[in-house]
Structure formats: C-alpha cells, structure tokens
Amino acid sequence: MSSSYSNYTNSPCAACKFLRRKCTSDCVFAPYFPPEEPLKFANVHRIFGASNVSKILHEVAPHQREDAVNSLAYEAEARLKDPVYGCVGAISVLQREVLRLQRELEETNVDLMRYASCLGGETSAYGGRRG
Amino acid sequence: MDKTSNFETYGEIVIKVDMGGPGSSPCASCKLLRRRCAKECIFAPYFPPDDPHKFAIVHKVFGASNVSKMLQELPVHQRADAVNSLVFEANARVRDPVYGCVGAISYLQNQVTQLQMQLAVAQTEILCIQMQHEPTLQSHHEVFELDQDDKAHLLHSNNNSINNCNNNYNLAYAMSSGQLNSNFASPSSIIQMQMQDPLKQESLWT
Secondary structure: OOOOOHHHHOOOOOOHHHHHOOOOOOOOOOOOOOOOOOOHHHHHHOOOHHHHHHHHHHOOOOHHHHHHHHHHHHHHHHHHHHOOOHHHHHOOOOOHHHHHHHHHHHHHHHHHHHHHHHHHHHHHHHHHHHH | OOOOOEEEEOOEEEEEOOOOOOOOOOOHHHHHHHHOOOOOOOOOOOOOOHHHHHHHHHHOOOOOOHHHHHOOOHHHHHHHHHHHHHHHHHHEEEEEEHHHHHHHHHHHHHHHHHHHHHHHHHHHHHHHHHHHHHHHHHHHHHOOOOOOOHHHHHHHHHHHHHHHHHHHHHHHHHHOOOOOHHHHOOOOHHHHHHHHHOHHHHHHHH
C-alpha cells in the first residue's frame, strides 16, 4: 500500500494542494493522493468531486480505501478519455468478446465430437480387417 | 447501438432511454435540487420526473454540477448515451463502493481468459486426435512388412509424439481449470496494470 504520509512532512498531499487548503494530520486524502501524482486527484476531482470522494472513502473500510481510490482514478481517467461511455465502453467490448469466444468454443467442441466419432468408426473398421 | 427502440445496449447491458422533454412537471433533477425547471434545463430530457432514482444515484456519485459540466461538453446527440453510462457507473459504484465498474471489468476479463484457455484445450484435443489418427494408419501398414526391431522403433517414436501432444493437453487443461492461478486477474491487479499503462483498453483482454 502506498502511503505517502505527506501530511507529516511540510508537503501537502495532492488533494490539499489542488484545493488550496491546509493538509492536516487526519486528512483523509493524504495516504492515497501523494503530492508527486497531482493528476490523479485532479482527474478524480473533475469527475466525482472532492466531497463525493471523501464520502466514499469514509464509507469503505480503511484497508479497502487504496483500492477504492485507484478504481475511482481508473474510472475518472476512462471518462476523461471517453466522455460519452467512460469505462462502460470497455465492459461492452469485453461482453462481446465473451459471446464470441463462447460461440467459437461451442463450434470447436462440435468439431471435436465429430473427429472423435470419425476416429472411433475407422478404428473398428480397421480392427475388423486385421482380425 | 440500437437506436430504433427505447432500449440501447452496451453489449448485453440493456439500459432504457427516456427522451421525454420538459413538460409542466419539473424534471427529476430540479425536483431533487428544489429549483425551478427552466425550459432549457440541461437535465430535463434525460431525467424525467417519473424516474427520480436515476438522477438521485447519479447525483450521489458524481454530483449534479459535474454531470452538468460533462453534458455541456458533449454534442446533444451523445448526451443520452453519456447519461446512461453515468447511471450504469453510479449504480455499479453504489453496489460495490470499493471497485465499482472495475469489478465488472475484472470479472469479464477473467471470463475471457478462461474461455480462451478452454478453447485452447479443445483445439489441442483436435490436433492430438488428428496426430493419433494419421500416423496410426500409416505405421500399422508398415508394421506387417518390418522385422521386430523396426517395429519396436516405430512404435516407440509414435508413442513419443502422442506423449508430447498429451503433455501440451495436460498443460492447457491445468491452465483452464485454474490450477495455474497466476493467469487470473483480480480487480486490484487490473487497477495496478492500468495505472502503469493508462487505459490501453486492448490490454484488458489480450
């Protein structure tokens, strides 16, 4: 887990720098938005807003907050790159891929059964000749 | 996207689109925000008054002003899709506050990986059957004309090629049954992977 604890040094976290406020020792953002990653908070703030992110962080258990922040950052970045669909576009593509693979697997299994039954037929015919 | 019906699909995700304009009743967003619903209200076409939950959940996750800014930056013909995807993301985030949509991406990517492995197993089986079938017919013809040493040599080399085929089959089967767990991605690892190489969407399923 990346914990910068920048509030314990003179450097405010990226969130407090962006919001131009004092970074206190109990800043909820500080462990997850280090000052060397200003874009991460800027993106999240632009899409979700600081107060919404703060609410989400308070709702989840402390050991899950890093994952929550990273998933928010991922979604925010996806939304900025694709303002219409965000990461839902990726879900759609993956769903189509799953359907395509399921169809291909079905067809391959049908071929496999066909091969297996052909081999069974030829072997018994050959066995008859040898016998 | 199927635009001829009231349902638009993201693959298998079906989301109802309501395109009602502002009527005498304020839209769901202005009702929630307790303000007058103006004629040019940006939310009104997409948040009808009969579906208050839709705006409530988007407002909870993204905030009304952020949604308004996002919609203003888009051409009008893309706003319905944008609202629907925001609603989808907001619902996912409320259901799973830690991972939101990323949880769904992780799940689907694992499904893709599993299916690819199962496909590899099936294709390997077909290859094995083909390899067993053709050399067997030829080698049996030759066996009747060769002496014992030659027969033993041919049968030994035939068994080796079948064993190699079976080894590949066993490896592919082990991967597909999850015995080689390193191939399965967790939401955390997906996030880490994407944070290092931002949003190369093709890497999600290669």
